[in-house]
Amino acid sequence: MVDSVIGEKFHMLTVICQLESHDKRRKLLLCQCDCGRYIVASRGEVVGGRKRNCGNKSHHYIDISGHQFGRLTAIKEVGETSSGDKKWLCQCECGNQVVVKSYALRKGLTRSCGCLRRELGQKRFANDIRFLANKGNSTSFLSADGVNLVSLRKGERNTSGVIGVSKEKKTGWWNARLYFNGKYVLLKTFDSFEEAVAARKNAEAQYLQRNYQVEQHSVAND
Ligand SMILES: [Zn+2]
Ligand SMILES: [Zn+2]
Known part of the structure; x- marks a missing residue:
């Protein structure tokens, strides 16, 4: 008979299987303690928490x-x-x-x-951005949590909605920038918004695919 507690863990005991028993009312379970030892205990003792480990304290x-x-x-x-x-x-x-x-x-x-998990979480976050950015529309990508990453990363000076592209108020020209590895690898002015976006996307494809982590820092310092 398949017993629903097989494979379940109660405190330090994991239920391995149910044993044949003459007494039908007292179901016996073979359990393994976290310390590695096996014990036999009644289902009531294990499920009810009266037996929580193999009982050998020094062993633990x-x-x-x-x-x-x-x-x-x-x-x-x-x-x-x-x-x-x-x-x-x-x-x-x-x-x-x-x-x-x-x-x-x-x-x-x-x-x-807990620091390991936090770091892995940050890596996953970066992969999120990368995955979505590769889909081509970097103006509106959301993280898995639904956070708009553009709004997180867009600086005060950005007036276009596209990262690294901004309008110069005086002239009406569009600036395209990309800061990478401590320097601007793209710093140009264009007549149209579209040209500036295209230049930024080209630069992204050229530099960021190779080292996304660095790009994240550069955006933060931008
Ligand atoms: Zn034990
Ligand atoms: Zn730590």
């Missing part, structure tokens, strides 16, 4: 002090969770300190104070 104390897990280095044990797993104070490479469950460290579920 695994000395990981000084060990590195991603960006985290375990410093010292600082207690245990309600499930019975040990909590460790960790030093992150970025300077922060966090308390993490031993299991999460050993299984690679937690590898930083």
Whole structure:
């Protein structure tokens, strides 16, 4: 019989399978503790939370002090969770300190104070822009969150709605600019808006496809 709790995790126990039992009212489950040991417990004990781990406390104390897990280095044990797993104070490479469950460290579920995830999020954000910019219409692209990226990146001086293209008030000419790797690779004036946009797009295709990260910084400083 397929039991719905098979594969589920209750505190430190993961249900492996249901065992044959003479007593039909007492369903027995084979479970694996986070520490690796197997135990047999009744379904009621496991689901009800009366059994939360293999019961071998000393077994759960695994000395990981000084060990590195991603960006985290375990410093010292600082207690245990309600499930019975040990909590460790960790030093992150970025300077922060966090308390993490031993299991999460050993299984690679937690590898930083959160800074790693934030950085990955930023990379994903950059890929978002790149993906949408490649679709050709850089005047109205939105991030996955629906944020209008143009409005985030458009400077005060920009009067055209297109990044890097602005109108000179006095002359009525259009300036096309692209700041890349610390210098302007495009800095020209055109009679028409269309020409300026085309020049900017050409420059984007030439420089930005190769190194999008740098472009992001240059826009911020622009
Ligand atoms: Zn255990
Ligand atoms: Zn960190």
